[in-house]
Amino acid sequence: MADNTQQERVGVYVCHCGSNIAGVVDVQSVARFAAEDLKGRGVVVARDYTFMCSVTGQELIEQDIREQGLTRVVVAACSPHLHEGTFRGACGRAGLNPYLAEMASIREHVAWVHTDKAVATAKAKAIVNGAVERVLRNEPLEAIRVPIEAGTLVVGGGIAGLQTALEIAEAGYPVHLVEREPSIGGHMAQFDKTFPTLDCAACILTPKMAAAGSHPHIQLHTWSEVEKVEGYVGNYTVTVKKKPRYVLEDVCTGCGICIEKCPVLVVDEAHDAGIGYRKAIYTPFAQAVPNIPVLDPDTCTYYVGGKGGCRACEKFCPTEPNSIVFDQQEERITLRVGNIVLATGWDLFDARRIHQYGYGRLANVFTNLELERMCNAAGPTGGKVVLRDGQTAPARVGIVHCVGSRDRNYNNWCSSICCMQSVKLAHLVKERTGAEVFNFYIDMRTPAKDYDEFYQRVLDEGVHFIRGKVAEVSDVPRGPDEQGPLFVQVEDTLAGLQRRIPVDMVVLSAGLEPRRDSKAVGKTFGIACSTNGWFIEKHAKLDPIATMTEGVFVAGCAQGPKDIPASVAQGAAAAARVLSYIRQGELALEPVRASVNEAQCSGCRLCNGLCPFNAISFIEERRVTEINAALCQGCGTCVAACPAGAISGSGFSNEQLLAQIEGLLLDVARVPEPA
Amino acid sequence: MSESAFEPVIIGFTCNWCSYRAADLAGTSRIKYPPNVRLIRVMCSGRIDPTFVLKALADGADGVMIAGCHPGECHYLEQNYKALRRHRLLQRTLAQFGIEPERVRLTWASAAEGARFAEEVGAMVDEVKKLGPLNWPTRPVPQSEAAAEVAP
Ligand code: FES
Numbered sequence: 001m002a003d004n005t006q007q008e009r010v011g012v013y014v015c016h017c018g019s020n021i022a023g024v025v026d027v028q029s030v031a032r033f034a035a036e037d038l039k040g041r042g043v044v045v046a047r048d049y050t051f052m053c054s055v056t057g058q059e060l061i062e063q064d065i066r067e068q069g070l071t072r073v074v075v076a077a078c079s080p081h082l083h084e085g086t087f088r089g090a091c092g093r094a095g096l097n098p099y100l101a102e103m104a105s106i107r108e109h110v111a112w113v114h115t116d117k118a119v120a121t122a123k124a125k126a127i128v129n130g131a132v133e134r135v136l137r138n139e140p141l142e143a144i145r146v147p148i149e150a151g152t153l154v155v156g157g158g159i160a161g162l163q164t165a166l167e168i169a170e171a172g173y174p175v176h177l178v179e180r181e182p183s184i185g186g187h188m189a190q191f192d193k194t195f196p197t198l199d200c201a202a203c204i205l206t207p208k209m210a211a212a213g214s215h216p217h218i219q220l221h222t223w224s225e226v227e228k229v230e231g232y233v234g235n236y237t238v239t240v241k242k243k244p245r246y247v248l249e250d251v252c253t254g255c256g257i258c259i260e261k262c263p264v265l266v267v268d269e270a271h272d273a274g275i276g277y278r279k280a281i282y283t284p285f286a287q288a289v290p291n292i293p294v295l296d297p298d299t300c301t302y303y304v305g306g307k308g309g310c311r312a313c314e315k316f317c318p319t320e321p322n323s324i325v326f327d328q329q330e331e332r333i334t335l336r337v338g339n340i341v342l343a344t345g346w347d348l349f350d351a352r353r354i355h356q357y358g359y360g361r362l363a364n365v366f367t368n369l370e371l372e373r374m375c376n377a378a379g380p381t382g383g384k385v386v387l388r389d390g391q392t393a394p395a396r397v398g399i400v401h402c403v404g405s406r407d408r409n410y411n412n413w414c415s416s417i418c419c420m421q422s423v424k425l426a427h428l429v430k431e432r433t434g435a436e437v438f439n440f441y442i443d444m445r446t447p448a449k450d451y452d453e454f455y456q457r458v459l460d461e462g463v464h465f466i467r468g469k470v471a472e473v474s475d476v477p478r479g480p481d482e483q484g485p486l487f488v489q490v491e492d493t494l495a496g497l498q499r500r501i502p503v504d505m506v507v508l509s510a511g512l513e514p515r516r517d518s519k520a521v522g523k524t525f526g527i528a529c530s531t532n533g534w535f536i537e538k539h540a541k542l543d544p545i546a547t548m549t550e551g552v553f554v555a556g557c558a559q560g561p562k563d564i565p566a567s568v569a570q571g572a573a574a575a576a577r578v579l580s581y582i583r584q585g586e587l588a589l590e591p592v593r594a595s596v597n598e599a600q601c602s603g604c605r606l607c608n609g610l611c612p613f614n615a616i617s618f619i620e621e622r623r624v625t626e627i628n629a630a631l632c633q634g635c636g637t638c639v640a641a642c643p644a645g646a647i648s649g650s651g652f653s654n655e656q657l658l659a660q661i662e663g664l665l666l667d668v669a670r671v672p673e674p675a
Numbered sequence: 676m677s678e679s680a681f682e683p684v685i686i687g688f689t690c691n692w693c694s695y696r697a698a699d700l701a702g703t704s705r706i707k708y709p710p711n712v713r714l715i716r717v718m719c720s721g722r723i724d725p726t727f728v729l730k731a732l733a734d735g736a737d738g739v740m741i742a743g744c745h746p747g748e749c750h751y752l753e754q755n756y757k758a759l760r761r762h763r764l765l766q767r768t769l770a771q772f773g774i775e776p777e778r779v780r781l782t783w784a785s786a787a788e789g790a791r792f793a794e795e796v797g798a799m800v801d802e803v804k805k806l807g808p809l810n811w812p813t814r815p816v817p818q819s820e821a822a823a824e825v826a827p
Binding site for chain 2: 114119123126633667
């Protein structure tokens with residue numbers, strides 16, 4: 001390889017990371033190797049230090065750059081995903097182009113995954129050598145600066161998304177809030193009381209919904225879904241599909257006469273969790289925002305039955321022009337935004353999957369959401385807790401925790417809210433019916449503020465807590481004297497015996513699951529899901545708000561199960577991050593881009609079909625290919641494909657990568673045979 | 676060299692968005708895997724020029740592992756399919772050179788799959804151990820074998 005690397009002066013810094021690296025890798029030996037064996041490759045200083053990322057560690061580098069005239073820096077430490085920015089910053093401060101620094105990952109890829117010290121040290125040396133060879137071929141680069149659009153897209157109008165939207169709008173920037181249901185509000189709108197304070201969910205949620213609905217900076221797109229996202233941080237173009245409401249949004253006054261007159265009654269599977277009814281034209285609940293009905297073409301007689309329908313809604317609609325439009329079509333709108341916040345929420349675990357608990361088979365087995373609707377004064381039973389017959393109050397109620405959660409057969413995770421939700425429901429049932437309540441739990445998890453106090457209070461109220469995983473809910477008595485009608489079979493692990501508790505009603509505290517389509521949604525936005533289906537945050541501890549895709553943030557349960565305060569906090573945090581981007585006005589992007597050397601391009605057009613971003617075009621007059629730097633995302637596929645070597649990829653050039661390969665193989669390099 | 680004493684050296688190409696992060700996660704989760712793989716980060720598996728693989732083999736590696744995002748999950752939409760095609764072609768070329776195609780393994784690991792990444796490394800190392808050292812370019816290629824590999 002042509003060597004124009006002779007005049008470079010390289011500094012190598014080996015981090016102990018406390019004992020994280022030094023416990024497995026002989027860091028001194030690695031530093032010595034760099035200092036002595038790589039002297040011929042331009043290494044002029046090599047040091048090891050406890051924490052390179054600390055201020056002193058960084059100053060060490062800065063000082064060497066200034067005093068020893070370093071022209072290249074290698075830091076052997078953790079993954080570049082953690083501290084590349086840190087060390088580039090140090091170089092920049094000392095006047096060295098930040099892209100002349102490289103990291104060698106000897107923590108994640110060596111110390112943490114290997115145990116044999118000698119082997120780990122040898123591997124660390126090879127990696128350092130690879131990084132030195134590579135950095136010698138690095139070119140000084142300038143970050144690409146892109147302007148940030150001031151608008152933000154928030155996906156999901158539950159409590160997390162609402163919080164984000166309101167915070168950004170309050171700061172004076174435009175927000176597009178997209179919600180797939182007819183109204184914003186999310187799951188919280190279904191609840192009655194919230195733990196541990198027992199304030200009414202609607203009382204604290206609806207003011208926020210109303211504020212979002214009327215905010216001059218928030219544009220609601222309900223009954224809509226994001227279909228396509230193009231672009232990159234600061235410059236996203238989003239296509240939103242507006243499903244037909246069959247009602248003119250800007251004419252309808254929300255008077256509700258159409259709903260009143262509609263003769264079709266349908267089971268409400270969405271808002272009322274299957275235990276209430278709605279009309280064929282409906283708003284999901286009274287405080288819906290926007291207060292505009294949707295017509296359900298699957299049940300409206302205009303569409304089904306083939307007789308032209310009753311058209312009662314149209315007849316009685318008082319607006320001019322008539323708000324009902326039976327042939328309304330799907331619409332697509334395009335939004336330009338700089339940042340995106342995904343607050344798409346969760347789905348309830350389908351309790352039918354646990355057959356032995358009887359949900360869907362035994363009438364008086366309910367889900368927590370059904371009970372939640374029953375407790376709600378605006379719900380289908382007007383706040384009364386009753387059996388499936390709609391009138392009898394239960395005298396004995398069993399509440400089963402962890403249904404579908406912490407269970408290898410279903411979901412491994414703890415849904416984090418079920419314990420508190422079950423305790424709250426126990427309280428509400430007792431308060432409303434005076435019933436004897438039994439809670440069956442595996443472990444009580446009441447970690448947040450005032451949670452355990454609430455649990456103590458409900459214990460004092462006389463709710464029984466039985467520790468054990470329920471084996472079965474059955475309606476078959478074991479003998480003539482057994483009085484059910486339902487029996488909860490459980491091993492009481494504290495008393496050390498099997499118990500069979502007769503009850504009238506069983507409530508299954510079903511867990512939280514990722515949205516069924518979370519993988520597809522993640523793909524639309526270019527972010528990844530964990531194997532379980534929750535969106536992956538940028539860093540589990542230090543950045544639970546951003547994602548791997550710049551300009552896309554997550555909030556609420558879409559990122560993992562959490563309660564309302566945590567969702568609100570994360571929603572607000574996402575807003576703060578977005579605002580910080582907006583206020584910066586522009587952002588620096590990694591200057592990893594492909595470019596064509598026209599003199600070398602033979603015009604073969606091999607690369608032309610490879611770019612999914614349409615960055616590559618062929619210039620007919622000059623018979624050469626050109627790459628649009630603004631569209632190029634830097635994947636490097638065209639660089640790898642060019643047979644003439646005419647395309648180069650900054651940051652990941654052929655020279656850099658080939659040199660790194662050679663460097664990594666230093667200890668096994670084959671000596672060419674004499675000819 | 677006896678088979679048990681043979682410790683192959685493998686170059687692993689990982690993409691910035693999924694497989695490199697899977698390797699990071701294996702680290703953070705302290706999952707142990709054999710130390711024979713040395714990683715190179717590229718932005719995408721589509722960046723991997725077959726020349727890199729040949730270079731690694733020629734320079735002393737006994738095998739090359741290419742790891743990208745799962746099909747359909749490439750950060751650049753579909754470039755890992757291009758890596759897949761190149762890998763197929765490359766394996767045929769290698770066979771014609773008399774090199775066992777299994778020495779170049781293509782695999783996928785998402786950013787959440789640290790354990791899978793570690794398993795894949797383990798499997799790759801086992802495979803190459805079975806094949807033995809590459810010893811390229813001095814490796815003798817039996818004529819009949821080479822001819823058989825070329826036949827379609
Ligand atoms: S980014 Fe991972 S394969 Fe393309």
